[in-house]
Amino acid sequence: MTQYAKTLPCEIELPDDWETRSRTVLPETGYEQRRFPRIACQTGAALRCNATLPAIPRTDTWCRVLVQDISRCGTGFLHSEQLFPDEKGLIVFPDGNQRAIRVMRCQRLGKKCYEVGCQFIAQKSAP
């Protein structure tokens, strides 16, 4: 799977003013209270978004995302498509570690570039 992930096409279009994040621990923003610190990282991963919500069509295909940060309970990545709250899927990291995820938020950074925040969930929770 790790090798396969590298072959997936990356359709993300980073915005022109995109700057590489150099911080290792991301600050808390707004009024969020995180249980665990997020560690910044820059790596590709494979994502399969499942058909979770009846009205949102998903084909169970794999695509490549760019992981931006990770913590004990979740991860943030860039994706070329908009994902919706409560959608579930599976993410496979370069070290082969795979985690079931649930989408918590999604922010548009540019055309074909969305920042997605996810929570890790128990594998059996993912359809």
Added chain:
Amino acid sequence: MSSAVAESPSEDLADHTQFVPVAIDTLAPSNQLPFDLFLRTEATSPPILYRERRLAIDQEDLAKLVGQAIQTLYIRVSEHVAYRNYLRETVLANAELPATRRFKILQTANRAILQLAFLNPRPDMLVNLAGEFGHELATIVCNDSLVLTDLLPLMTHNYQTYTHATNVCTVGLMIASALGMSFADGVVELAAALLLHDLGKRRIPPATLNQRRPLTPEQRDTVRQHPKWGFQDLAWRDDISIEQLLLVYQHHEHWDGRGYPVGLVGDEIHLWARICTVANAYETLSSGSPQCAAKKQSEVWDALEYGCDRRFDRELVACLKSVVGPVK
């Protein structure tokens, strides 16, 4: 008079929450009422049976109640479907009644039950009501050659969520009608989604929604969650379409990308959500909100014009303007 006034209320009469008020204005003479009608002799007293179902009610009975300064009767919550069917058959289908009168009756008839549904922690009742009420509103607004200036004086202007929802639905249907949308284009589903657009606000404390002083950053952060919460409340259902979901989720997105929750730009925002954004702004500016007094129509239009290409789709603002008529 063939009615009976019951002396001994049954068990459910003791529970006031089991009743919803119905305005006498919404009742028409009928040979056979399909629901029991109750009245209250005092505001806090339990409802007593006024007219049993299957009995007749005539114009004289209704006039007598009005003569006694009784404007409101009550029905059991469990009979609201029978009441809605009765309304549809005897009042809304009556082509002799002017469309503005039918609109007013519909709005009055739905206020109490919508209020109840908004208070219910489960969205099922609200979703079902939105479907029925949306269909009825769409029928009146889109089938009769009404312009918004006909309906504006009839709208109740306060910032209670159910009133706001009804008004946004009416204005949104006007825009859809001006765009040429028909029943075949899903205008009934659009109406239902417009009624549900603020569903997520049910998770916001009423004290925050009704607060007159400016919101704190924390409160603003909470309020900005409501499109997401509304989406989450509806997304698991299989009787909601993607268009309806996107309206609820995207109705605070701005044309220039500065909206929330995603920051979508231009026509990345679904048309139905763009309609809702314009209708929502028009209704909020016209009716006022706890933090902002109602504006004059000329000021409302200045704000909408200023928002073109910033918050709003310019074409939809022009559509709304075409149905509002001359600004006073």
